[in-house]
Amino acid sequence: MIEMSNVSKHYGQFQVLTDCSTTVSKGEVIVVCGPSGSGKSTLIKCVNGLEPFQSGKITVDGVSVGAPETDLPKLRARVGMVFQNFELFPHMSITENLTIGQIKVLKRSAEEATEIGLKLLDRVGLKAQAGKFPGQLSGGQQQRVAIARALSMNPICMLFDEPTSALDPEMVNEVLDVMVELAHEGMTMMCVTHEMGFARKVADRVIFMDQGRIVEDATKADFFGTPRSERAQQFLSKILSH
């Protein structure tokens, strides 16, 4: 589904990503972790072309992301993305947030889009909030709406960039529950997160990044059992001791 080979990116002299390669097959759930500034967000944003990269190749469902002839909006419409800060559109109601992409990009009728949107809203447990505005919801609720918004486009895979790290602790689980459910339904997912409980529950593989490199790309069992690199071991012990 997602294939990444030797992706490198730099800002001027500063190397953000170095030779990153990995594959995400259909239905797989990959967790990406690593210290702050290691390039996790950058890596995941390269997948749907939100961040350009200078060398290497990324294909999503056979479409090359970096190629000049690629219709990026069309590709992005098929890849769901959830951000750390939710990024709901504050000037639109929850329903409008859920329908704008469907109407403007997928050209669904307003009725059809609303029906699909409300169904997804129900699925994330927020049916009653349809008429409200993002500012009136809690962080956890906003993030669940953001997931529903991404799902409204019928994505072939989903990208998550630290979806719970801006949340108050008591709201983390309501969002993780939705993500776990998605994983169980077979959604292909690439999640930047430090929620190791989530990784243990649903991840197929864990990628550990450090200084722009993929240092570890292992199955869940291997990663939690015997991480090879010292950096990953340190990182794990730090995170798990919390």
Place this chain on the structure above:
Amino acid sequence: MFSTLDLSVIAPSLPFLWTGLQYSLKLTLVAMTGGIILGTFLALCRLSSSRVLAGAATAYVDLMRSIPLVMVILWFFLLIPLMTGNPVGAETSAMLTFTAFEAAYYSEIMRAGIQSVSRGQVAAGDALGLTYRQTMSYIVLPQAFRNMIPVLLTQTIILFQDTSLVYIIGAKDLLKAAEIAGKNYNRPIEMYIFVALCYFVLCISLSLVVKQLQKRVAIVR
């Protein structure tokens, strides 16, 4: 001196002054609407990645902002007939001038407004598959506009005051009407005091509205 003021000349002049005020208001509304639209377009050009577009827009804005408005009004009045081949009249000329001139100021406001919308919002629009145009028109510009409403209105108050400058090309605005009425009744002082009062009341009311709006915008954010 006030003992010599004859305020009785004001009442009979009101209908005439009202036609002048109507023109002033119309000029303000046209220049505001046109200026915001053109200004938004200029702001988008300035923020675009195309050097040519950004350069041209910057040059236009800088040019307009460094010439006194009176001169722009005069030049447009002289140049438009030369370019189009037929005279357009002072009233129409003033509308074109003010739209073109105010666009430069509104564009700076809209540019700040666009930049006040976080990059994350743009990324969210992009990630949904919206095109640049769609992200701008449905996500960024509505928020930019909303954030900037108080500032845009403040600029409009200045614009309304500035419209009085059109009397130099003979367009019949509120000030010109007062001048004419003052001459007719031979009572210029009374007329000028009265229109000053009109400008004052209108501007002060509008700025009270702006203050209220500012409070509301502050709450929404």
